[in-house]
Amino acid sequence: MPTIFFYGPKLDKEKRREMIKSFTETASRLSGKSKASIVVYLRESSPESVGVGGELLEDREKQK
Amino acid sequence: MPTIFFYGPKLDKEKRREMIKSFTETASRLSGKSKASIVVYLRESSPESVGVGGELLEDREKQK
Amino acid sequence: MPTIFFYGPKLDKEKRREMIKSFTETASRLSGKSKASIVVYLRESSPESVGVGGELLEDREKQK
Amino acid sequence: MPTIFFYGPKLDKEKRREMIKSFTETASRLSGKSKASIVVYLRESSPESVGVGGELLEDREKQK
Amino acid sequence: MPTIFFYGPKLDKEKRREMIKSFTETASRLSGKSKASIVVYLRESSPESVGVGGELLEDREKQK
Amino acid sequence: MPTIFFYGPKLDKEKRREMIKSFTETASRLSGKSKASIVVYLRESSPESVGVGGELLEDREKQK
Numbered sequence: 001m002p003t004i005f006f007y008g009p010k011l012d013k014e015k016r017r018e019m020i021k022s023f024t025e026t027a028s029r030l031s032g033k034s035k036a037s038i039v040v041y042l043r044e045s046s047p048e049s050v051g052v053g054g055e056l057l058e059d060r061e062k063q064k
Numbered sequence: 065m066p067t068i069f070f071y072g073p074k075l076d077k078e079k080r081r082e083m084i085k086s087f088t089e090t091a092s093r094l095s096g097k098s099k100a101s102i103v104v105y106l107r108e109s110s111p112e113s114v115g116v117g118g119e120l121l122e123d124r125e126k127q128k
Numbered sequence: 129m130p131t132i133f134f135y136g137p138k139l140d141k142e143k144r145r146e147m148i149k150s151f152t153e154t155a156s157r158l159s160g161k162s163k164a165s166i167v168v169y170l171r172e173s174s175p176e177s178v179g180v181g182g183e184l185l186e187d188r189e190k191q192k
Numbered sequence: 193m194p195t196i197f198f199y200g201p202k203l204d205k206e207k208r209r210e211m212i213k214s215f216t217e218t219a220s221r222l223s224g225k226s227k228a229s230i231v232v233y234l235r236e237s238s239p240e241s242v243g244v245g246g247e248l249l250e251d252r253e254k255q256k
Numbered sequence: 257m258p259t260i261f262f263y264g265p266k267l268d269k270e271k272r273r274e275m276i277k278s279f280t281e282t283a284s285r286l287s288g289k290s291k292a293s294i295v296v297y298l299r300e301s302s303p304e305s306v307g308v309g310g311e312l313l314e315d316r317e318k319q320k
Numbered sequence: 321m322p323t324i325f326f327y328g329p330k331l332d333k334e335k336r337r338e339m340i341k342s343f344t345e346t347a348s349r350l351s352g353k354s355k356a357s358i359v360v361y362l363r364e365s366s367p368e369s370v371g372v373g374g375e376l377l378e379d380r381e382k383q384k
Contacts (some may be wrong), residue, residue, distance in 0.1 A: 001167050001328070001365075001370055001372050001377065002327060002328030002329070003131055003167060003169070003326075003328070004324065004325065004326050004327075004343075005324065005325040006322065006324050006347065006352065007322060007323045007324075008322030008323070008347065008351050009322070009351055009352075009353070011350060011351065013112070013120070015350045016112070016113065016115075016120060016350075017119075017123070017351050018346075018350055019115075019346060020115030020119065020120055020248060020344070021115075021118050021119070021120060021361065022346040023115070023343060023346065024115060024117070024118035025118060026338075026339060026342040026343065026346075027328065027339070028118075028121075028200065029324065030331060030335045030338055030339050031328050031329055031331065031335075032329075033328065033329070033362075035117050035118045035124050036116075036117040037117075037372075038116075038117070038118070039114065039116055039131060039167070040112055040114065040115035040116075040131045041071055041109055041113070041131070042113040042114070042115075043113070044113065045233055048205070048208070049208065049235070049236065049334070050218060050231065050233055050234070050235040050321060051208075051211075051212030051213075051215070051230075051231065051232035052228075052230075052231055052232075052321050052357075053216070053227050053228040053230070053233075054212060054213050054216035054217060054227045054230070055209075055212065055213070055219075056205070056209050056212055056337070057065065057321065058201075059209070059255060059381045060322075061212065065133065065136070065178055065185065065214035065233075065295050066135060066136030066137070066189070067134075067135045067136070067154075067259055067295060067297070068132065068133065068134050068135075069133040069251070070131075070132050070134075070155065071130060071131045072129070072130030072131070072161065073157050073160075075129070075158060076239070077248070078133050079159075080240070080241065080243075080248060081248050081251070082154075082157050082158055083154060083155070083163065083248075084243030084246060084247065084248055085243075085246050085247070086150070086154040087132075087151060087154065088243060088245070088246035090146075090147060090150040090151065090154075090247060091134065091136065091147070092246075093135050094139060094143045094146055094197055095137055095139065095143075096149050097136065097137070097139075098297070099246045100143065100245040101129045101180075101244050101245075102243075102244075102245070102246070103242065103244055103257045103259060104242065104244075104260070105199060105241070105242055106241040106242070106243075107240065107241070112131060116129050116165075117134065117200075119139065120193065121129065127153055135263070135297055141368070143378070144368070144369065144371075144376060145375075145376050145379070147371075148371030148374060148375065148376055149314065149371075149374050149375070150373060151371070152373070152374035156374075157270055159280060159326070163371075163373050163374045164372075164373045166371075166372075166373070167370065167371065167372055168300065168370065168371035168372070169365055169369070169370055169371075170369040170371075171369070171370065173297055174374075175270070176272070176324060177272065177277075177297070177298055177299070178295065178296065178298070179272075179276030179277075179279070179280060179294075179295065179296035179297075179298075180292075180294075180296075181280070181282075181291050181292040181293075181294070182277050182280035182281060182291045182294070183273075184269070184273050184274060184276055185274070192291040192374060193262070193263075193264070193301075193306055193308050193313065193359050194262065194263060194264030194265070194317060195263045195359060195361070196260065196261065196262050197260065197261040198258065198259075198260050198262075198283065198319065199258060199259045199260075199287075200257070200258030200259070200283065200289065201258070201287055201289070202333055203286060206284045207287075210286055211282060211283070211286050214277075214278070214282040215282065216259075218274075218275060218278040218279065218282075219262065219264065219275070222267060222271045222274055222275050223264050223265050223267065223271075225263075225264065225265070229308075231321050231359070233322060234313050235322070242257060244257050244277075249257065263361060274338075280339050294384075299363055303337065303365070304333070304336070305361065305363075305364065306359065306360065306362070307336075307339075307340030307341075307343070307344060307358075307359065307360035308343060308356075308358075308359055309342070309344070309355050309356040309357075309358070310340060310342055310344035310358070310361075311340065311354045312333070312336060312337050313349075316338070317338055320367040
């Protein structure tokens with residue numbers, strides 16, 4: 001039953017597959033729970049709705 | 065003040081109404097908190113961004 | 129794979145059983161997903177660490 | 193490393209900037225952690241997918 | 257109905273009061289929702305169960 | 321700024337270190353974000369407060 005949430009940038013499908021596979025294998029091996037019982041949620045978070053260091057991420061990225 | 069989050073597939077409006085009603089009544093009855101104080105968030109999660117058993121749900125559903 | 133989180137007061141074991149049973153049946157019926165695939169997390173939240181209306185819940189409860 | 197999640201209505205960009213700035217300053221001052229280490233996620237939640245008092249928020253707003 | 261979650265270090269009661277008050281006032285002012293409808297959850301997170309930069313926070317703090 | 325939450329059983333310290341290291345490396349490699357910016361929260365969830373398949377996990381584990 002372990003459940004994993006990832007909040008981060010949008011990833012293309014091949015990377016989503018890899019992330020789910022890797023997180024699930026690591027979580028199963030370390031928790032002793034079967035891979036079948038593990039759910040991973042990839043929650044996209046765009047720079048328009050995240051703040052880092054008190055600033056909108058979108059603004060920070062433009063400054064670079 | 066209880067708060068409930070549901071992560072799952074997109075539901076049509078009538079089902080969203082039923083889910084909110086049922087979750088709220090159950091939570092109010094068992095926690096002793098008023099229904100007015102309970103908030104339910106239905107957070108849609110598409111098969112393209114969920115993993116089950118180490119695989120993208122979208123891929124699993126295609127195999128069936 | 130639906131996942132439900134409940135943030136609220138500590139409940140005794142019989143009430144936790146009822147809440148899990150009811151939430152799972154409702155979620156399964158409305159989402160069309162099997163009950164076996166649904167996970168419910170009951171996350172206890174004490175009045176010392178919740179705010180309602182800008183006040184610590186513990187303070188509000190004392191005023192009554 | 194503190195992390196803040198806000199679930200609420202969609203805000204325009206200037207308000208998102210203000211919310212991130214204010215939450216981060218408050219969290220840094222009270223937790224003693226640097227502003228640079230604090231992340232804020234603004235998670236939009238529409239009236240079609242939130243329930244208050246057992247009713248879909250969209251339905252409640254129409255009644256007023 | 258906005259809901260705010262803060263994941264961070266344990267705070268003493270006076271700081272918890274201030275954080276709840278400040279977050280609620282900011283969220284109410286910017287979202288246009290009443291303060292009475294806003295719930296804040298302070299979720300304590302200890303250095304033994306948080307990772308930053310790939311390391312357990314407890315280990316990082318010892319190195320300093 | 322990616323943030324990862326793991327809800328699952330209590331792990332001993334060495335396993336927590338491994339999980340944080342592995343999740344962070346995978347998330348950094350696939351998202352292109354620096355490891356330093358990634359935070360992992362390990363949120364312990366005991367069998368007394370989790371439901372699987374409509375039953376309290378604690379009850380299910382006793383039946384086996």
